[in-house]
Amino acid sequence: MNVYEGKSVFHGIAIGRISIYKKGEQQVKRVKIDDAETEIARYEEAKIQAVKQLQGLYQKALREVGEANAAIFEVHQMMLEDDDYNDSIKNMVRTQEVNAEYAVASTSDNFAQMFAAMDDDYMKERAADVKDISERVLTVLHGGGGGAAAIKEPSIIVADDLAPSETVQLDKELVLSFVTVYGSLNSHTAILARTMAIPALVGTPLPLDDTIDGKLGIVDGVNGKIYVDPDESTLARLKKMQREDIQRKELLQTLKGKENITLDGKNVMLYANIGNIKDLAAVLQNDAGGIGLFRSEFIYLEKEDYPTEEEQFQIYKQAAETMAGRRVIIRTLDIGADKQCDYFGMEQEENPALGCRAIRICLTRPELFKTQLRALFRASAYGKIAIMYPMITSVKEVKRIQEIVSLVKAELTNQGIEFGEPEQGIMIETPAAVMVSEELAEEVDFFSIGTNDLTQYTLAIDRQNTKLDEFYDSHHPAVLRMISMVVQNAHKAGIWAGICGELGADQTLTQEFLAMGVDELSVSPGSILPIRKIVLETNVEEYKAGK
Amino acid sequence: MKDFKYVITDPEGIHARPAGILVKTVKEFACDIKISKGGKAMNCKAIFGVMGLGAKKGDEVTLTFDGEDEEQAYEEVHKFMSENL
Numbered sequence: 001m002n003v004y005e006g007k008s009v010f011h012g013i014a015i016g017r018i019s020i021y022k023k024g025e026q027q028v029k030r031v032k033i034d035d036a037e038t039e040i041a042r043y044e045e046a047k048i049q050a051v052k053q054l055q056g057l058y059q060k061a062l063r064e065v066g067e068a069n070a071a072i073f074e075v076h077q078m079m080l081e082d083d084d085y086n087d088s089i090k091n092m093v094r095t096q097e098v099n100a101e102y103a104v105a106s107t108s109d110n111f112a113q114m115f116a117a118m119d120d121d122y123m124k125e126r127a128a129d130v131k132d133i134s135e136r137v138l139t140v141l142h143g144g145g146g147g148a149a150a151i152k153e154p155s156i157i158v159a160d161d162l163a164p165s166e167t168v169q170l171d172k173e174l175v176l177s178f179v180t181v182y183g184s185l186n187s188h189t190a191i192l193a194r195t196m197a198i199p200a201l202v203g204t205p206l207p208l209d210d211t212i213d214g215k216l217g218i219v220d221g222v223n224g225k226i227y228v229d230p231d232e233s234t235l236a237r238l239k240k241m242q243r244e245d246i247q248r249k250e251l252l253q254t255l256k257g258k259e260n261i262t263l264d265g266k267n268v269m270l271y272a273n274i275g276n277i278k279d280l281a282a283v284l285q286n287d288a289g290g291i292g293l294f295r296s297e298f299i300y301l302e303k304e305d306y307p308t309e310e311e312q313f314q315i316y317k318q319a320a321e322t323m324a325g326r327r328v329i330i331r332t333l334d335i336g337a338d339k340q341c342d343y344f345g346m347e348q349e350e351n352p353a354l355g356c357r358a359i360r361i362c363l364t365r366p367e368l369f370k371t372q373l374r375a376l377f378r379a380s381a382y383g384k385i386a387i388m389y390p391m392i393t394s395v396k397e398v399k400r401i402q403e404i405v406s407l408v409k410a411e412l413t414n415q416g417i418e419f420g421e422p423e424q425g426i427m428i429e430t431p432a433a434v435m436v437s438e439e440l441a442e443e444v445d446f447f448s449i450g451t452n453d454l455t456q457y458t459l460a461i462d463r464q465n466t467k468l469d470e471f472y473d474s475h476h477p478a479v480l481r482m483i484s485m486v487v488q489n490a491h492k493a494g495i496w497a498g499i500c501g502e503l504g505a506d507q508t509l510t511q512e513f514l515a516m517g518v519d520e521l522s523v524s525p526g527s528i529l530p531i532r533k534i535v536l537e538t539n540v541e542e543y544k545a546g547k
Numbered sequence: 548m549k550d551f552k553y554v555i556t557d558p559e560g561i562h563a564r565p566a567g568i569l570v571k572t573v574k575e576f577a578c579d580i581k582i583s584k585g586g587k588a589m590n591c592k593a594i595f596g597v598m599g600l601g602a603k604k605g606d607e608v609t610l611t612f613d614g615e616d617e618e619q620a621y622e623e624v625h626k627f628m629s630e631n632l
Contacts, residue, residue: 075567078594085595111595118601122562126598129563 001231002211006179006204008224009190012249013242014177014199015235018217018228019155020208021162028138031099039093043100046140047086051077053136054165061168065195072164072188076133085111101141108134125187132163156217156226160208164188172196177219179204179226201226248526255529255536256287262514263539269520270528270535271327273500277315280322282525287532290327292448292522293388293500294319296372297334300341306368312375320383329386329448329522331427332372334358338464353456358391363400373408380420387424388448393432398443427500429453434482441493448522449486451501455479474503484516491517498522510534511543549621550611557632560603565632570594572627578614580624 033039054077061070079085085107092103112127154174159166160181167178167189175198178189183202193200199221206212206226218227218238222245227234260270271292272283283291299307299315319328335341336357349355362369376387389401405424412419428434429450437447452463458478461468483499490497498520503509505523510531513521523531555561561569573580573591580591584606589596591610602608610628612620 071564071567075563075594078567078570082595083590083593085593114595114599118599120560120601120603122559123598123601126563130595 001234002206002228004204004206004226004228006201006224006226007184008221009178009193009200009202010198010221011245012197012199012221013238013245014156014219014221015238015242016176016217017153017155018158018212018215020213021157021159021166028101028105029099030102032097033093033099034097036094036097039100040090042141043089043093043104043137046100046137047080049140050133050136051080053140054080054133057165057168061164064168064172065192069188069192069195072129073168076129076165079129079133080137101138104134104137104141121184125184128161128163128187132165135163136165156219158206158208158212158217161187162189164192167192177201177221179206179219181205181208248529251529251533252286255532258532258536260289260532260535262535263537264541266514266540268514268518268535269327269498270532271329271498271500271520271522272525272528273522274525277318279525280319284322286525286528288326288525288528290329290384291319291323292327292329292498292520294328294330295334296330296332297339300333300335300344301339303343305343306371309371309375309378312372313378316375316379316385317382320379320385323383325384327384327386327423329388329425330376331388331390332359332369332376333362334390335361353462359389359397359401360391362389363397363404366404369404370408373405374412376422377408377412377419378417380422381418382420385420385422386446387422388427388446389424390427390450391429391453392426392440393430395436395439395443398426398440402443425495428486428497429457429501431458431482434486437486437489438492441489441495444495446495447486447490447497448520449483449497449499449501451479451483451499451503454482454501455503458482474506475509479503480509480512483513483518487517487519490519496520505531507531507534511538511540514538514540515544515547548611548613549617550609551621551625552607552609553625553628553632554607555602555604555632558604560606561597561600561608561632563598566594566597568631569627570597573620573624575623576612576614576616576620578612578617578620580613580620581611582608583611584608 054073058070058073061073088107089103092098092106093100108130112130115123115127115130118124154176156177156179157170157175158179161183162178162180177198178193178200180189180202181204183189187202190200190202199219201219201224204226212228215229218230220238260268269289271290272286272288273293274283274291275295276298299312316330335344336355337352340346346356376385379385392398423445425444425446425448426440427450428437428447433440455474456463459472459476461472487497496519499513499518500522504521505527507530521531557565570592581588582591582597582600583589584600584602587600589600591597610624
């Protein structure tokens with residue numbers, strides 16, 4: 001078994017025979033000619049043929065992969081009809097008295113070099129376009145028809161690079177995946193693979209010889225790898241991944257775009273939890289209605305020193321803009337307990353879970369807190385940001401936060417810096433917050449229940465301690481009653497309440513939460529669609545009656 | 548002769564596809580049309596020239612029109628640029 005790594009263009013798993021795509025390499029000889037005008041006429045004729053072929057490819061691509069991907073063939077036609085390109089060829093034939101083939105090949109090299117030298121990755125890729133159109137003319141001049149690749153069974157197509165005219169001539173039904181040695185994420189192969197929704201790798205340094213041709217291969221588009229001649233355990237593992245991937249995609253197809261509404265018409269918001277800006281793609285792919293928990297800690301944990309306001313602002317702004325008007329709930333710094341940052345210089349604590357963490361750090365070090373709040377308020381001007389404060393135990397803490405927020409807003413106003421008015425809510429993750437939730441609800445815009453800590457603090461069981469498993473019950477009635485109580489108190493004050501802890505993704509409780517009137521569930525992106533399925537199949541009133 | 552300056556606002560700049568459409572548009576006119584950036588002037592009717600400018604978002608390009616139908620060409624191309632680029 002050999003493994004090669006490349007850049008993944010599209011997620012997914014493909015398993016099949018590897019087929020190396022061999023180009024019909026054109027050998028061009030320089031030949032002295034006597035009659036330049038006859039040679040130019042030969043070129044003109046070949047060009048007309050080539051343009052006709054491109055028109056055909058445009059139509060084929062239009063049918064198979066859509067207008068956006070087909071447009072390149074229209075551009076190719078224009079390139080072939082470009083005055084500078086044609087003048088260069090004709091000029092060479094006349095002045096150097098060379099054959100049309102040689103003039104085309106030389107002109108192609110010159111123009112390709114111009115693009116390759118440009119300071120723009122996208123434009124660099126266009127060098128391949130010049131070569132592609134020139135190859136086409138050369139094939140016609142050689143009397144060839146421009147042959148399609150001979151693949152007969154579903155295959156993983158491997159090549160050093162693929163021109164658009166080559167990919168479009170492949171029988172799409174038989175292409176399981178593309179893997180190219182060269183090419184970038186902007187290459188046509190990459191764009192096409194995304195359109196066809198098949199896994200593909202570019203920039204994969206693998207040898208194009210008998211060690212891979214015809215062998216069984218697995219393309220792992222999730223981790224950017226291709227396995228050649230996989231051993232049994234790898235094959236079994238990837239087959240399982242493939243099945244799960246297919247199931248997930250099927251679910252996605254049927255559930256995407258649907259509203260989260262029960263049979264008896266109750267709506268629930270299904271949001272995603274993310275721990276990094278990189279997760280935004282997964283959020284959109286899984287059709288989340290918003291982000292219910294954006295753990296801002298990663299910004300601090302990935303750094304050697306305190307992140308600046310500007311750094312934070314850019315990240316929050318990107319999240320807000322990407323989600324385009326959908327709610328993005330950002331939790332302020334939740335460092336402490338099991339998440340430590342050296343540069344914070346925190347003292348060792350006897351009992352960190354009950355120690356100086358989250359909002360307690362922010363309230364004891366307001367300058368740190370203000371930096372994050374300024375970034376959040378500024379980013380709110382670019383989308384629907386909501387701020388969520390963790391580890392609240394009392395109304396007094398909320399009042400102190402409100403004072404700091406007023407200071408931040410006054411500062412921004414004085415400095416003439418633009419900011420928005422984000423919703424502000426709190427996490428309910430301590431038994432104390434549950435007990436005073438009626439009063440807390442008067443102070444904030446929403447509640448989000450953090451079930452991990454709430455369960456740990458309520459049952460007085462450290463979840464990391466596996467020796468206590470027999471005492472631990474994630475469905476403990478105490479916790480479920482607390483959730484119900486929080487939701488009722490929220491509704492009494494006219495605000496909404498959601499769950500962002502792991503319990504929110506527990507599918508055996510989804511109906512129970514709907515019955516309690518939970519307004520929002522924030523779960524990992526991959527759990528959104530399975531939960532949407534349950535929501536769509538539930539009748540809340542019937543469920544309550546049957547209990 | 549007529550000319551106008553234009554700052555590219557399309558985030559992609561004048562890439563392959565927009566370059567193709569621009570060339571298609573200017574080819575409708577008989578007059579000589581040039582596009583230039585930073586002192587480098589290119590025939591606007593040739594796609595390689597237009598793409599070769601590598602005009603990106605924020606770059607200022609100048610279009611010049613010289614010939615019989617320059618008035619009309621100016622109007623049309625100006626409209627095209629502000630709507631598409």
